[in-house]
Amino acid sequence: MRAKWGGTLACLLAAAVALGGCGGEAEGPVKLKVGEVTRSIFYAPQYAALSQGLFEEAGLAVELTTTFGGDKTMTELLAGSIDIALVGSETSIYVAQQGAKDPVINFGQLTQTDGTFLVAREPDSDFDWASLKDSTFLGQRKGGMPQMAGEFTLKKHGIDPQTDLELIQNIDFANIPAAFGSGTGDYVQLFEPQASIFEQEGRGYVVASFGVESGHLPYTAFLARRSFIEDHPEAIQAFVNALYEAQQWVERNSPAVIAEAIQPYFEDTEPGLIETVVERYKSQGSFATDPRIDEDEWNNLLEVMTEAGELIAPVPHAELVDNSFADQALSR
Template identity: 25%
Template sequence: MLQLNISATAHAPNYLPQYYADAIGLFAERGLQVNATAKDPWTGVLDDLDSGAADVALGGLWVPAMYWNTPRELTVFAQVNHQFPKALVTRTPRSDFTWSELVGTTVLAPGIGGSAPYAFTAGLIREAGVDPASITFLRDLSSPMFIELFEAGLGDAIVLDLVNAEVLQHRGTGYIAEDYTETGGLGPNSVYYCRTDRFAELSERLVAFTAALQESMQLMKSVDLADLHPLLEQRWPNTPAAPLRKACARMLGSHTWDTARIDPAATARWLRILLDEKMIRQAPSFEALVDTTIVDHIGYPAATPAR
């Protein structure tokens, strides 16, 4: 049986299609054993690619984008998230929230796992015609630390993954004002990439892996949500079940798990946001950053048009 070692930046519910594919034997059916490890700190995924401990990294597209045209050559070949499954949580319910309400406020944006929560939020704010500089962002601390501080009174809003956003709602200490899967449009939030010099060597395994991932996404769209509950609770036993299930339902009802084919227009939008944040020096072309050979070989359905 072929082996594929994946080093991930987290062990996260938004990666559920990969875990589901493994749980129901879709990788094994294709003669593939997938070994996945979550790294702490997350930058260990790059060390694992360098050492050969991992064949593939799973994380944000912004990492290969930042390293584009540098000596570290990385090739992106598929995605597990077609949207950004995050939310803006405020202290009181806001049924008609607008981004302009944040002007003059303080927003907590956890960043110890990367800069994407802040960067994408800033992009949405700019797209709404508001200057992010008019808002004070506190960054670079972990989600648990910022959640504790938010619940103790720091800040006016906090950017969170959907699970933690639902946890705060469940406790009554925060309310989802913006669910990015509903209002944030499309974008390759979490992608798979490898060292460019290993892409050809890994192609057979990448085809098997990506075909199983796509089948998993299709099956999850038709499965009863209750059938996923045992896997959720097995994978995240220390997370309250009700918020975890609600977050999963939000992602299932969105475009988050529609396809592993990365959309060029959605990628261009994300790169524009990264460029606005000065996180990249120039935006590479889609073809320079993403190799569609694997998904083309499988015959993936076209991605949902970007909006």
């Protein structure tokens, strides 16, 4: 993972282009280009902010694009093609480890747990993690948060992912469900809604949650280059204000109401399935209820990365996290 980031970032950090996405002093709403790492019900508060007009009320015109993958999202951010990235906080650490002069700063948390689930081929109401020993486990991409949280959880339960089971992690993210569906692996680590789809079809069954097991951490957050934040603090503050309102809206409302609000962003997904997924994430506390990234959460992230062998050296919370906008939003 570090080698891949090294090649990608070397050129970008040497010659980052000037940013031109924000609306500056022009009249009317301030334009912000936001790139999300993937389209996922896991990010329900973001879509609620859009569907409920909260960004518009804050004086913002948010243009949302899906950038498909952490490395691609960070490339877009560093190149100035987007102003804000919704991506795992670990990507800001990878950038810092490459010696960025204009580091990427975490300024608003969206999800506070891992979003994946352990899916088995048969239902198991008395599931024990020891069942994974000597099994074939279809995991996620090395260096990404899902895989790191997965390995962290396995080790927590006394399972060495390198010696106690057959770990498969060379399948592209988009193809993992199909691989399991075609017979690869005894267990698989899946995001929603695929986990619930497998349950509906009787092809797999959720037996555990990696989000519950790995604890609170800044799993997905809004990030921007430090220079952008310094040049456009009012736009960032307006964004975080709207984000906090959306988080509180999600906290107050039922899964059915939330599912109806975000349905336009998942037109090919059956409404009942959206509600099921929202309920599962909400019940385990995956949606952050405010934008702050606490130091304990950050340190948990560092521990997860250390266990995965992806952290060169600890990166202090104060170096890559700016909670001032969240604090202001909470004090309104």
